[in-house]
Amino acid sequence: MIGAGWAGCAAAVAATRAGHAVTLFEAAAEPGGRARNVSLPDGLQLDNGQHILIGAYSACLQLMQELGVNLHDALLRLPLDLRTPDGAGLAMPSPAGHPQIDVLRAVVNAGGWNWRERFSLLRTAARWQWQGFKAPDSASVLDACRGLHPRILQDLVTPLCVSAFNSLPENTSGAVFLRVMQDALLAERGGSDVLIARTPLGDLLPRPATRWLRDQGASVHCGLRVRYLTRTGDGNWHLDCAADDDTLPLPQFHQVILAAPAREAARLTSGISPSWSAMAQSLQHMPIATTYAWCENAAENLPPMQALRDTPERPAQFVFCHKDRLRPTPAGRTARLLAFVTSCCDLERETLEQAIRLQAQEQLGLKNLDIIATLIDRRATFVCSPALQRPPASVAPGLHACGDYVEGPYPATLEGAVRSGLAAAAALATSAP
Structure with missing residues (x-):
C-alpha cells in the first residue's frame, strides 16, 4: 500500500479485514x-486545511465508527x-420529515x-428530478442550471460548487454536481x-486507522517514500524505498494499491x-488557502x-469559529480560533491575509485578528470539469489505484477518497496474479 491519506487508510483497513497481509508506506511523517x-x-495542532464532512458521507462515518471514533463527541x-x-441565502431546517419537504x-x-x-429554483429542481438528476457528460454546472435566476446562481449554486468542488460553475461538471446534489x-x-x-x-480517521493497523499486525511506515515501483519476472512488485539504510532489502509484494497523489502516482x-x-x-x-x-x-x-460574500478583493467564502479552541489574552479575555477558507485561491500569502483582515472587519465586525498561519495547498483538488477522463482504478495486473481523483462518481471529497480505497481493497480478492 503506497500512501496513507484517507483513501490509503481505508484501503489498508479493508484489506487487513479481508485477510491480506498489509504493509503501508507513507512519504510524510x-x-x-x-x-x-x-x-x-x-x-498548536491544526488541520493542513479546514475541511468539513456532511451527513451523506456514509462510508467515512462508518469507517470512523469501526475504528472506535465516537462520532457524537468528535463531530x-x-x-x-x-x-x-x-x-441572504438558503438555510436547511433541522431534519423533520422527508428530505424533499425539508428542501421545500x-x-x-x-x-x-x-x-x-x-x-x-423550484422549477429547475423539478426539471432535475424529472431528468433523474442526470446531465450530459459535456454539460457544465451553468448548463445544468439554465433557467435559474442569477441571484440563485450567486447565493446558492456558486457557494455549493466552490465548497464541494473548489471550482466555479462554468468549470465544473454538471453531471457530477447533480449527483452530489441528489x-x-x-x-x-x-x-x-x-x-x-x-x-x-x-484524529478522526488517519491516526485511528494506523493505530488499528499496527494492532492487527500490519506494518506501517511513515516518513518512508517509495522511489520506484517495478514489476519482476515472476509477476511480483518491487518497491524501492528512500531509507537512511541503503542495505535494506527491496520489499516485494504480490499486489500493490497505489494511494498516492495524482502527480506522484503518475511518476511511479x-x-x-x-x-x-x-x-x-x-x-x-x-x-x-486556510x-x-x-x-x-x-x-x-x-x-x-458562516458563509461570506466573496469578491476578488474580499476572497474568503467561509469562516469557521472553533468555539472550543480558546486562548487567554494578556488582558484577561478569551480569544477564539477562526479559520477563513479561500477556495480557488491565487493570491500571495501577504495579500490574502490583508484581504482577510478587511473582510472580517467589514462583513463580521471583527477587528484585530491575530493571524497565526495561512496554509495554502496548491494542489488541493483536481478540477472536476465537464467530460473529464479520470484515471481508472486498474493500472496493471496486480496494481490498483485509489484516491479522490480516480474514476468514480464524486469530486475531490473525503467521501470519494474513502469509497475509492474500499473499492481498491475489494478488487484485491478478484485480481490476484
Whole structure:
C-alpha cells in the first residue's frame, strides 16, 4: 500500500479485514494526506486545511465508527446554512420529515429572495428530478442550471460548487454536481448536515486507522517514500524505498494499491502504464488557502460555519469559529480560533491575509485578528470539469489505484477518497496474479 491519506487508510483497513497481509508506506511523517494534522512551533495542532464532512458521507462515518471514533463527541452536526452575514441565502431546517419537504421549506424561507427567484429554483429542481438528476457528460454546472435566476446562481449554486468542488460553475461538471446534489439533499434525512470536526482531522480517521493497523499486525511506515515501483519476472512488485539504510532489502509484494497523489502516482507508473500515467499527470488542480487567526472580540453569536460574500478583493467564502479552541489574552479575555477558507485561491500569502483582515472587519465586525498561519495547498483538488477522463482504478495486473481523483462518481471529497480505497481493497480478492 503506497500512501496513507484517507483513501490509503481505508484501503489498508479493508484489506487487513479481508485477510491480506498489509504493509503501508507513507512519504510524510503524518498520515492523512490533504486532511492531516499540522503542528505549529508553539505546539498548536491544526488541520493542513479546514475541511468539513456532511451527513451523506456514509462510508467515512462508518469507517470512523469501526475504528472506535465516537462520532457524537468528535463531530459537531449542524443543518447546512449558506446565509451570508446580511441574511441572504438558503438555510436547511433541522431534519423533520422527508428530505424533499425539508428542501421545500428551506427554499420558501430563504432570506433575500423574491418569489420569482424562488420559483426559478423550484422549477429547475423539478426539471432535475424529472431528468433523474442526470446531465450530459459535456454539460457544465451553468448548463445544468439554465433557467435559474442569477441571484440563485450567486447565493446558492456558486457557494455549493466552490465548497464541494473548489471550482466555479462554468468549470465544473454538471453531471457530477447533480449527483452530489441528489445524494446530499434528497437521498436521506440529514444528508446535507454539516459535520465540523471538534479535533484536528487526523484524529478522526488517519491516526485511528494506523493505530488499528499496527494492532492487527500490519506494518506501517511513515516518513518512508517509495522511489520506484517495478514489476519482476515472476509477476511480483518491487518497491524501492528512500531509507537512511541503503542495505535494506527491496520489499516485494504480490499486489500493490497505489494511494498516492495524482502527480506522484503518475511518476511511479510512467514506465508501467504510460497511458494511465499520462491521464493522471494531465489532471488540473486548484488551490485552497486556510487562514487561521485568534480573535478576542469574536461575536458570541458567530456560528460555527458562516458563509461570506466573496469578491476578488474580499476572497474568503467561509469562516469557521472553533468555539472550543480558546486562548487567554494578556488582558484577561478569551480569544477564539477562526479559520477563513479561500477556495480557488491565487493570491500571495501577504495579500490574502490583508484581504482577510478587511473582510472580517467589514462583513463580521471583527477587528484585530491575530493571524497565526495561512496554509495554502496548491494542489488541493483536481478540477472536476465537464467530460473529464479520470484515471481508472486498474493500472496493471496486480496494481490498483485509489484516491479522490480516480474514476468514480464524486469530486475531490473525503467521501470519494474513502469509497475509492474500499473499492481498491475489494478488487484485491478478484485480481490476484
